[in-house]
Amino acid sequence: MLELDPLLDDRGTRIIVCCGAGGVGKTTTAAALGVRAAERGRRVVVLTIDPARRLAQSMGIDSLDNTPRKVEGIKGSDGGELHAMMLDMKRTFDEIVEAHADAGRARAILENPFYQSLSAGFAGTQEYMAMEKLGQLRARDEWDLIVVDTPPSRSALDFLDAPKRLGSFLDGKFIKLLMAPAKVGGRAGMKFLNVGMSMMTGTLGKLLGGQFLKDVQTFVAAMDTMFGGFRTRADATYKLLQAPGTAFLVVATPERDALREAAYFVERLAAEEMPLAGLVLNRVHGSGAAGLSAERARAAAENLDGGRIVDQGDGKTGERGSPATAPEPSELATAAAPAVSAGSEAAPTATADPAAQHDDDTDDVDATDVDVRHLTAGLLRLHAERMRVLAREQHTRDRFTARHPEVAVAEVAALPGDVHDLAGLRAIGDRLTGGRTPSA
Numbered sequence: 001m002l003e004l005d006p007l008l009d010d011r012g013t014r015i016i017v018c019c020g021a022g023g024v025g026k027t028t029t030a031a032a033l034g035v036r037a038a039e040r041g042r043r044v045v046v047l048t049i050d051p052a053r054r055l056a057q058s059m060g061i062d063s064l065d066n067t068p069r070k071v072e073g074i075k076g077s078d079g080g081e082l083h084a085m086m087l088d089m090k091r092t093f094d095e096i097v098e099a100h101a102d103a104g105r106a107r108a109i110l111e112n113p114f115y116q117s118l119s120a121g122f123a124g125t126q127e128y129m130a131m132e133k134l135g136q137l138r139a140r141d142e143w144d145l146i147v148v149d150t151p152p153s154r155s156a157l158d159f160l161d162a163p164k165r166l167g168s169f170l171d172g173k174f175i176k177l178l179m180a181p182a183k184v185g186g187r188a189g190m191k192f193l194n195v196g197m198s199m200m201t202g203t204l205g206k207l208l209g210g211q212f213l214k215d216v217q218t219f220v221a222a223m224d225t226m227f228g229g230f231r232t233r234a235d236a237t238y239k240l241l242q243a244p245g246t247a248f249l250v251v252a253t254p255e256r257d258a259l260r261e262a263a264y265f266v267e268r269l270a271a272e273e274m275p276l277a278g279l280v281l282n283r284v285h286g287s288g289a290a291g292l293s294a295e296r297a298r299a300a301a302e303n304l305d306g307g308r309i310v311d312q313g314d315g316k317t318g319e320r321g322s323p324a325t326a327p328e329p330s331e332l333a334t335a336a337a338p339a340v341s342a343g344s345e346a347a348p349t350a351t352a353d354p355a356a357q358h359d360d361d362t363d364d365v366d367a368t369d370v371d372v373r374h375l376t377a378g379l380l381r382l383h384a385e386r387m388r389v390l391a392r393e394q395h396t397r398d399r400f401t402a403r404h405p406e407v408a409v410a411e412v413a414a415l416p417g418d419v420h421d422l423a424g425l426r427a428i429g430d431r432l433t434g435g436r437t438p439s440a
Contacts, residue, residue: 002278002408005433008037008145012245015138016277017148020251021261025282025412027055028419028428029251030149034082035422036429037145038071041078045137048149049087049130055149058419059084066091066133073422083143092129093119100226109222114215126151127159128234135237160238160272247277250407254284254393259400266404278408280432281397285389285414294387301380304373410434 007013018030027048034046045068048055056064059071064086071082097109109115118125130148137146150159240246248269252262262279269276401409412431419425 002410014245032428038082
């Protein structure tokens with residue numbers, strides 16, 4: 001079993017990264033862990049990269065942006081606080097430029113059309129900027145725990161590849177060719193470009209457009225001195241993710257596709273030597289009558305609909321009313337009867353004829369009895385369906401644990417509704433940690 005409270009209480013744990021497929025509850029898990037850690041005395045910031053606004057809504061914040069905002073209503077002990085923020089990719093890129101270039105060069109870069117396209121949605125930029133923001137938060141040392149909510153699907157681990165992809169891009173032949181004129185400098189550079197690269201630039205100009213190529217060349221020239229810093233910071237953050245103070249949590253639901261993705265994450269993290277804490281299995285179903293199998297529940301429902309009742313001994317059936325086989329009413333029927341009776345029509349008024357009154361009473365009893373049997377049959381069928389869901393979930397989890405027996409698992413029971421406030425996040429936190437409440 002995955003024990004999360006010791007992980008949250010360990011002051012050596014500085015970063016928790018929640019990753020997994022889309023729709024498995026990563027955002028809710030990250031927020032719930034942040035709330036629980038803060039109320040156990042940690043100073044926490046939750047960074048979400050998911051564009052959904054659920055995190056802000058559940059924490060009572062009007063909106064999240066690139067600046068950490070304090071969450072009110074946290075019942076923290078020992079100075080525990082919670083802050084939350086949502087990655088603004090472009091703003092993070094702008095901040096890097098402003099911090100590592102003089103005012104004139106920074107202005108030239110920020111106004112460059114190619115830079116504006118790159119910073120707004122170039123493939124891989126979001127993941128790289130997530131690495132940058134994580135590094136910035138860690139360097140500030142203002143919080144002793146950072147919880148990261150990653151993008152959905154397999155792109156959730158793309159930020160691990162961001163430094164490599166960026167390095168390949170910056171060291172690529174195309175970028176070197178574009179940088180060559182700037183490195184030669186002045187008129188000599190322009191002559192080199194016009195003579196030695198005329199064919200290449202002519203072809204690219206036709207493919208990309210002359211103005212676009214010029215924008216790219218201007219951008220590369222302005223960014224030249226910053227490229228090394230990008231690589232250095234990205235590599236440092238990558239090593240930070242491999243450090244003992246970092247813990248990865250793979251989040252999934254007990255469904256085949258989600259656990260297949262979870263297996264991929266586990267294997268990828270192992271290959272990258274990233275510290276895996278365990279698997280959080282969300283929305284796990286249960287039953288208070290697990291001893292009643294789906295087959296027996298379904299057979300009982302069919303017998304009730306057919307006017308028979310299941311014998312309590314070995315599942316045998318007999319005709320309704322048979323003295324040899326008729327048992328006491330089932331627990332489901334007994335539980336359902338008051339609800340049916342309460343919702344039934346009011347009893348008829350007394351009549352002058354006692355025999356007629358007796359017939360009416362008999363009819364009412366028979367009608368109620370039939371209603372109870374139909375309702376009980378419906379409940380039995382619902383139970384049978386629930387037991388099939390439980391069996392499927394257990395089979396899916398068993399396949400995962402057989403493949404990865406070394407991975408600790410924390411199960412979170414399904415809630416009846418969506419999480420939309422701090423109370424809901426606390427409830428998730430209780431389930432994450434086995435039902436225990438935070439210690440004051």
